[in-house]
Amino acid sequence: MRLSLGCILALALSVLPALAAAGTGANNSSADAKSTAASETKTSPETTAKSEASAEPAKSGLDLEVEELREQLQAQSELIRQQQERVQALEEQLKVSTTTLREGLSSSPAAKPANAAAGLAPAAAVSATAASATVAAAPPAAPPAAPQSTNAPPESPLQLRVGTAYITPVGFVDFTGVWRNHTGGSGIGTNFAGIPYGPVFQNNLSEFRFSMQNSRIGFRVDALVKGAHVIGYMESDFLGNNPGNVAVSSNSNTLRSRLYWVDVRKSAWEVLGGQTWSLITPGRTAISPLPGDLFYSQDIDVNYQAGLVWGRIPELRLVYHASPKAALAVALDAPEQYVGGSAGLGSSSNPPITLPAAFASNAAYSLSATSSEFNNGATTLNVPNVAPDVIVKLAFDPASRFHFEVGGLERQFKLWNPASTTKLSATGAGGFINLGVGLFKGFRLLTNNFYSEGGGRYIFGQVPDFVVRTDGSPSPIHAGSTVSGFEFTHGNASFYGYYGAIYVLQDVITDTTGKLVGYGWVGAGASSSQNRTIQEGTLGFNQTLWKDARYGALNLMGQYSYLTRSPWSVASGAPRDALLNMVFLNLRYTLPGGAPNLER
Structure with missing residues (x-):
């Protein structure tokens, strides 16, 4: 295009002198003829106007054409300059867009090409526009559009969006190995209240087992509904009731429900319903049903x-969240x-308990x-x-490294005595104090303590x-428990140590026959399953x-208890205590995923 315009300009300049000379002679002759005719005719207004106009220097037709050509050349030069600037801007924008696309596609599969989002034409259209600009003037080029931001956190590759709700799979794949120096007979979960001792094969043989039963599968659903944050949560594992031959040829482990609940929170109020971690479970922060906000140890043992x-x-x-640092809940x-x-x-x-003689053969008290x-x-x-058990908890988090909670439990028991046809009831109660303190970065001390009369069910059913009294009425058993220890995280590794203990008080009743019954009585015929203490130390x-946030995580875990x-x-001549050493190793792959940002 530049070469063509240069040739036209050179040609025009070369013929200008000749055209100018020829035009001067012709104009002089014409002027003489016109002046003679004018002298012979009557002067009119139009002639007078033309005469006045001819008083100024007249431009020939060729001069006008040359001037018009020069103006066109200047206009074309300006258009060429504008098009060059626009093409350069488009090239820069395409470079930025290409970089943005590469980064965006790696973090968000839904990202659109930057040039399409910014309203830019493809390269072929740019060339066509530049070519057509030599015929018609074009408006000034618009400033380049800013590249799309890639600062938003990448979404999980497994996260789905349905309408305004986000569905995020949760879970992990576990491969667990456990060795015990005595046979527990309970798989990868330890029955603390029943470890063997004495002259039985379980106490004289060790056990080793591989399992995948602790693998989890589930999902959570997050949505905003009329200003309220709604969470639906489901989680299952494979620790359900298994058939007797499950480990012979094909380990067809049974899927088991763990968590199925819905939680709705709006402003300071929160309501939850479903199968969840009980409110009595110690928390790590605030009051929350989410597993990551609770303390149930880091043990591999599925019974914790x-x-x-x-x-x-x-x-x-x-739940009432009075502030980000205080919450009160009732369940x-x-x-x-x-x-x-x-x-x-x-x-x-x-x-586990001894019944009075009057009820020993009564089916209702079986x-x-x-x-x-x-x-x-x-x-x-x-x-x-x-009636339901009532639990109340008050939690405080005055700082990120400090968590304190206190609460209580109320329960109702009722039995019917067939002999007297009377209903007999009792009330159980308990309280708990839990504390977690971060002494320095990554290091945390914790203690969780519980005492109750009639709350043994919540100590993992160990009490x-x-x-049952002689009249058939219930008498709640007094018991207490604790789990205290430390947790330390450094880089990609975490370490922990816990001491757990259960202490059960005696509740002994003298039967109408003069025999001791109840729990914790000592003597011939007493049950060795009526424990006084259960203690466990763990590292x-x-x-x-x-x-990787997009692909999950792989962890190696170990536990000794x-x-x-x-x-x-205990029977005469039997040891006073039963002892058990346990070693767990676990390889875990955790699915990627996390809570979505509903404000996006």
Whole structure:
């Protein structure tokens, strides 16, 4: 284009002198003829005007054409300059857009090409526009559009959006190995109340086991509904009730429900309903149902730590967040009056409590039947509970490294005596104080303490809720527990140590026959499952081998525990304590994902 314009300009300049000379002679002759004719005719107004105009220097037609050509050349030069600037700006914008696209596509699969989002034409259209500018003038080029921001946090590759709700898969894949120097007979979860001792094969043989049962699968749903943050949470594992031959040829482990709840929070108020971690479970921060905000130890053992107070049961919860540093909650938990038979606490041949003689053969008070007035470990959902358990908790977080909570428990028990046809009731109560303090970066001390009469169900069922008096009424058992220790995180590794303990007081009654019954009595025929203390010391680590926000994390975990059990009474010549050493190793792959940003 520049070459063509140069040729035209050179040609025009070369013919200008000749055209100017020819034009001068012709104009002079014409002027003489016109002046003669003018002298012979009458002067008119038009002629007068022309005469006045001719007084000024006249421009020839060729001069006008040359001047017009020069103006066109100047206009074209200006257009060329503008187009060059626009093309240069577009090239710079395309470079920036390409870089932005590469970064955006790596973090957000929904990112659009930067040039399309900014309204830019493709390269072919740019060339066509530049070419057409030599014919018609174009408006000044618009300033380049700013590149799209890539500062937003990358979404999980597994996160789905349905309407205004976000669905995020949660869970991990576990491969667990456990070795015990005595056979616990309970898989990868330890029955603290029933570790073996004495002249039995379980106490004289060790055990080793691989398992994937602790693997988790679930999802959470987040949405904003009329200004309220709604969370739906589901989580399952494979620790359900298994058939007797599950480990022979194909480990068809049973899927089990862990958590199924919905939580709605608006401003300072929060309501939760469903199967959740009970409000009585110690927290790490504030009052929250999310697993990451709770303390249930970092143990690999799926039954956690002896002495831990917890439950995963149906609950209705109301929370008032007075401020980011204080919250008050009250919950109604699904009740279950319990006398033993779970987590190693007794059996039909070694009962956890001793009944008075008048009720020893009464089906309503049976310690082994599948239909009874209390849960004996075999009654499933047949227990006639009276009312929900009431739990209250007050939590304070004055600083990021300090968490304190205090609360209480109230329970109701009721039995019916078939002999007297009377209803007999009792009230259970308890309290807890939990504290977590960060002494310095990465290092945290914690202590969780619980004491109750009739709250044994919440100490992982290691203590019966009550014994039965001679009139058939319930008598709540007094018991306390603690889990205290430290947690330390440094780089990609974390270390922890806990001491857990349970202490159960005696509740001994003299039967009408003169025999001692209840819990914790000493003498011939006493049950060795009526424990006085259960203690466990644990050390462990969790090493992150690899982690990426888009693809998940791989961790290697280890745990060593030393467990003791001391009954109130043992057989003559039997050891006073049962001892157990345990080693756990676990390889875990955690799915990527996290809570979505609903404000985007």
